[in-house]
Amino acid sequence: MTRRVTISDVAKLAGVSSQTVSRVINNKPEVSPKTRQRVLEVIEQTGYRPSAVARGLATSRTSTIGMVVPDISNPFFSDIARGIEATAYDQGYNVFLCNSNEDPERELEVLFSLEEKQVDGVILCGLRQKTPALQDVLKRFPAIVLVNRLMDDASYPTVMVDNHKGAQKAVGHILNMGRKRVGILVGPAFSYSANQRKSGYLDAMEGAGISVEDGWIQYCTPTVEGGEEATKLLLKRHPQLDALFCFNDLVAVGAIQACGALNRRIPNDIAIVGFDDVYLAALVTPALTTCRVPRVEMGRQAMNLLLRQMKGQRIETPVITVKTRLIIRNSAPKVT
């Protein structure tokens, strides 16, 4: 660790002012080819890298953004993260990774740290709260994008999943199989996505002229265990159900396991459909029919929305809704 090479080191060695070096590294046109050439050579020789910190202080832009996710080890969010990082990288931005651990207090704290770091923008994924304190910090960022969670007042550009249509497609597919007694493992009652998926389910059922019994609707935690428990409860009370539409793939895997324990054959006795299409979905037995959510794409879109804001461009569509696609596998096959 020797001292960093600075812009004035380069300037001296090239026999120019540091301003000229600055012009060269920023690709300004007003430098003579000769001078530029000489400066570039010195930069090459010395291995000079401009300090983004000093530049950030001078320009008050850091080419840095913050990404807040509940948990990066959740495959749903790590895919989104990949999309964000890839697009950010292409545009010369570095990304701070912050886990909020679903903890509102920590969510605030990471936002404070991002504020101190002077990020140019923040992408918030799966945000849970919207307290005044939260609203307050958010206001202080130059740009904000929300992913998978709508603020009540739609105050920020947002990337959403078309949960309603996705659920309709999924349930429609089940109905096409000839099943009519379709239960739903809704997921958590407070979840925005869960409620959208539920309403898609209800619309599909209603559209087919089937009246849904209250008991067919079962809330659960969005995990394998949650799905397993909920399925056991549901099938105990309503053994006549011949299909289950699940909040996500993890819940669906729980449902598969419960059906195994209850000796219900899938799909013959009961069909099962998930949501998300995480990696797992294709690999369980039976392979899961599910609604694919384009997560990497969501990340890209989110970063693009952020970039536009940071460039001061107007955002035509403040809410981008990405489409899902039904992936048909063995847990709810196509009936021919």
Next chain:
Amino acid sequence: MTRRVTISDVAKLAGVSSQTVSRVINNKPEVSPKTRQRVLEVIEQTGYRPSAVARGLATSRTSTIGMVVPDISNPFFSDIARGIEATAYDQGYNVFLCNSNEDPERELEVLFSLEEKQVDGVILCGLRQKTPALQDVLKRFPAIVLVNRLMDDASYPTVMVDNHKGAQKAVGHILNMGRKRVGILVGPAFSYSANQRKSGYLDAMEGAGISVEDGWIQYCTPTVEGGEEATKLLLKRHPQLDALFCFNDLVAVGAIQACGALNRRIPNDIAIVGFDDVYLAALVTPALTTCRVPRVEMGRQAMNLLLRQMKGQRIETPVITVKTRLIIRNSAPKVT
């Protein structure tokens, strides 16, 4: 977006010098309680946050580290990332997430960007190359930790998995089941972990007095598809094999699928053991016996090593080797 509140704004409002404010925000003792109180009140009222950028320029430390992973959406690395981020956060560091996409050129580029951002340290996960150019950039960082990949000269503190012992345990378990014809799906020939696991396998077999035929050793890409293909090849040439030790869980899942296609019952006809214990492992059918790698723990250890370097402490153990644990499930159950 109004102008940021700066340290001198606070100083003026509190009727002190900015130096005193600096002392307060850095918790220096030499400030009178009264003054401190007054300054804190102004900070509270104004919502002042010190600029980490300005501070970074002044101190040449940024409280920021870089984390380079091949792919954050790979669950192996996203778990490590979680461990790193959690520990970093506790110590007041923010983490730049960089995907290298297994691309040596991009790996270099992200390191350059991290250098410009003046990170205090870098954690490199699953690094593939060690070209002179790479060595060169690395030298310019104040602190470096390697994860899951040893540089030939052990020049940097490193967190490794005890692949050798893990493989020995796994194969030992298979042998205890009474199986003697154990094939191995090694993984990629260039992979350091793969070679360590292979040597653990060979030692276990030799220790049991079993001579391994060359044909039992099958290289493959470390994916489900790779495992599937390799298994088909292997079992075609060596149908007598009664167990497979796989490079990782994905390969093992591929093996399970191949066995399904070949009508080989697991574990009766053939036992299958994986490595890593990603969350998938418990959810496939049959559930996978596998060697658990404590990934979050690895991330924590890596960050701790980095912290010690950044504090200028001596590193007693330049290579930390984390232990694996055999998780026995149905694909290779315990024989009682």
Next chain:
DNA sequence: CTGTTAGCGCTTTCAA
């Protein structure tokens, strides 16, 4: 205990 001065490495503005 508190304030003053200088400077971190860059860009912006103005002048040449």
Next chain:
DNA sequence: TTGAAAGCGCTAACAG
């Protein structure tokens, strides 16, 4: 096309 001066917001070093 080039350079000089000032300043971004903070801390280090010194003085009082």
